Amino acid sequence: MTAFTRRRTLQFGIAAAGASAIPNFAIGQSDTRPSITIAVQKISNSNVLDVLREQSNVGERVFFTSIWEGLISRDWLGNLSPRPGLASEWRRTDEQTVELKLRQGVKFHNGDEMTAEDVVFSFSRERMFANTEAKNRSTIAAFERIPQPRPGKELPAEVPAAARRAWPDLLRVEAVDKYTVRFYNATPDVTLEGRLARYGSDIMSRKGWDDAASYLDWARKPITTGPYKVVEFRPDNSLTLEAHEEYWGGRPPLRRIRFVEVPEVPSRIAGLLSGQYQFACDIPPDQISDIEKNAAFEVQGGTILNHRLTVFDKNHAQLQNPLVRRALTHSIDRQAIVDSLWAGRTKVPAGLQWDYYGDMFHADWTVPEFNPTLARDLLKQAGYKGDPIPYRLLNNYYTNQNATAQILVEMWRSAGINVQINTVENWTQIMARGEARAIRDWSNSAPFSDPVSSIVAQHGPQGQQQQIGEWTNAEMNTLSEFLETSTDRVKRKAAFRRMLEICEREDPAYTVLHQNATFTAKPKALRWKASPAFAMDFRPGNYV
Secondary structure, X not given: OOOOOOOOOOOOOOOOOOHHHOOOOOOOOXXXXXXXXXXXXXXXXXXXXXXXXXXXXXXXXXXXXXXXXXXEEEOOOOOXXXXXXXXEEEEEEEOOEEEEEEOOOOEOOOOOEOOHHHHHHHOOHHHHHOOOOOOOOOXXXXXXXXXXXXXXXXXXXXHHHHHHHHOOOEEEEEEEEOOEEEEEEOOOOOOHHHHHHOOOXXXXXXXXXXXXXXXXXHHOOOOOOOOEEEEEEEOOOEEEEEEOOOOOOOOOOOOEEEEEEOOOHHHHHHHHHHOOOOEEOOOOHHHHHHHHOOOXXXXXXXXXEEEEEEEEOOOXXXXXXXXXXXXXXXXXXXXXXXXXXXXXXXXXXXXXXXHXXXXXXXXXXOOOOOOHHHHHHHHHHHOOOOOOEEEEEOOOOOOOHHXXXXXXXXXHHHOOOOEEEEEOOOHHHHHOOOOOOOEEXXXXXXXXXXXXXXXXXXXXXXXXXHHOOXXXXXXXXXXXXXHHHOOOXXXXXXXXXXXXXXXXXXXXXXXXXXXXXEEEEEEOOOOOOOOOXXXXXXXXXXXX
16 A cells, blocks of 8 residues: 555634634633533543543544544544544555554643654553454464553453454554554454544553553543643533643644533523533434524534444344344334434435445445335244333433434334333443343444444444344354455455345344434534534634
8 A cells, every 4th residue: 555645734723703702711811712612412421531431422522633633534524534643654564564654743731742652552452452362363473461450550341342343353563663653463454544543543642541540540531642631521511621732733723622511402502592602512403493593503514424223132032033123124114214303414324334435335235124014924923922122212312312212112013013112321221231121222333434344343243232242143253254354355345245134134133223413503603614423623724
């Protein structure tokens, strides 16, 4: 692969229009940059700011591109394609190895320069992998011996689990010199560059880790390279960020950013209109026209690389027979949900895939057809007698979540399926094993342009659905490994299609409802552009 040496020129601007509505913080008399407050539904599900512990839609919003950065970035204001990040260029040395040149002079939030030592540590066992091993170890020697963590620095189990989902066969990272690193994989992998650009492959300060008294202390105030640094994190309440004045990409345009949790949509909107908040996130489509009746405000956003799913636990007594799960998928009128709850602002996609997969995308694939007659026939074949099937639900964690659930339950009831909603408080309760776990909501993203990034990462053998014991399929797991290690694009595409057949039709692990969309309301006077992602970009050049 030819080295990617293109650099983005970043400029900054100071907001003038609408500044009177923005509160100021006494940071310095000469600093006239504004500070903003953003109302969000949730800041963090895990109550930490670790990208490997907080693998969520809400985490993406506050992490990128404010706090965390990777070696390879993304075109956050364009098509999300790869861009130089903390690495200025990279090249393949073979099918299993990538070498990257680091930017020189990049400063962490503590003032230290980022070097290859920090990159190596960011992908170490101590920070990322704990006692997990690469699946295939036949090619290159093992990682270093597991370091003995200091008391309090033990990794939560979710961290190495997420790390191995992202990097199933990474063996080691080596420092070639102060500003050069090499990543060695156990197997050939056409997606290594994508893995470097994905959520979770972000760089942290080794000294920042070493100086923290405990994992929790570090995870609530990580030392990273982003344009804003953590000042205060109050779990379940607020997150305050302050400009990182030595940011490599230019002077940040804001002095301070404060995210506040405002779970109820009407409260977010009211606070926006009153000037309490400068941005209100997760606006339902049916509220957009009401907000924009006020000529001083606008709503930005649209579809993103994320799909809303309904997920099945095949171990539940009523769902062990795949015919029942198939009946559930054929009972859903997805277009009716898009039309009624999303005002046509999103769409029913071609299953768990996105067209930015390029030549790996199956344009002729479709979600299961809405066919209640077929659903009833499948239930009859399965011998389903109408026993209750629990549906665990969070209270509007996703936009329109409750309304969608109520519509789904009615559609299933019309087909003869007795689904009962059980509202719970958090994701731990959603995922907990037991007889009450059968159906739940979820969403899947595509953090890079290959099906490995979604169907394998979320539903394959290292994926969360299999890790928590909801679903497994031997053929799917074999195909997952093939997709991760093969370099034959024709055979990889055929394998991906077979995986869609298994997961969406034969032995349903999930069913896709619709492509997700996110909408953010703000004053028109604030010149800012929404990303085609959950992430909110306040880097130099995108707030003027």
